[in-house]
Amino acid sequence: MSEDEFEVVYSYTRKQAIEDGVLVDVTEQAQETGFKVPVAITANLYHRYIEPPDGLEGEGQSTTGRLHDVLLLTFLAAKDRWDGSMVEIEPLFVMGEGPRFEKVKCWAVIGPGDSGEPVLTIMLPEDY
Structure with a gap:
């Protein structure tokens, strides 16, 4: 049986x-940082760390700033x-x-998008 003869039972794009909401599209912000491919962040990483904890939003922490920091670190590391x-x-x-700090290990993984184009996903290791 050849590869072309298999029936796809289910796919999730x-x-x-x-x-x-499993992934958060941050392509627009990523392009401002210098990325040339679509970028998404897992919801787990986004809601646990990109969104500031309660009480910190007005204390110099913002979703926009935290996202910018992660995108910039990823861009420079890449x-x-x-x-x-x-x-x-x-x-x-x-x-x-x-303040209480937490160092968080994240992975930026490039792979094929829905049409085979390169896309980047930033995630926590457990999201892989």
């Missing part, structure tokens, strides 16, 4: 993942040590008063 498929970054997030 990147577009569907963005529509469902230029410096890209292995062809992924790069690891470890942004430091303010997570509470004092």
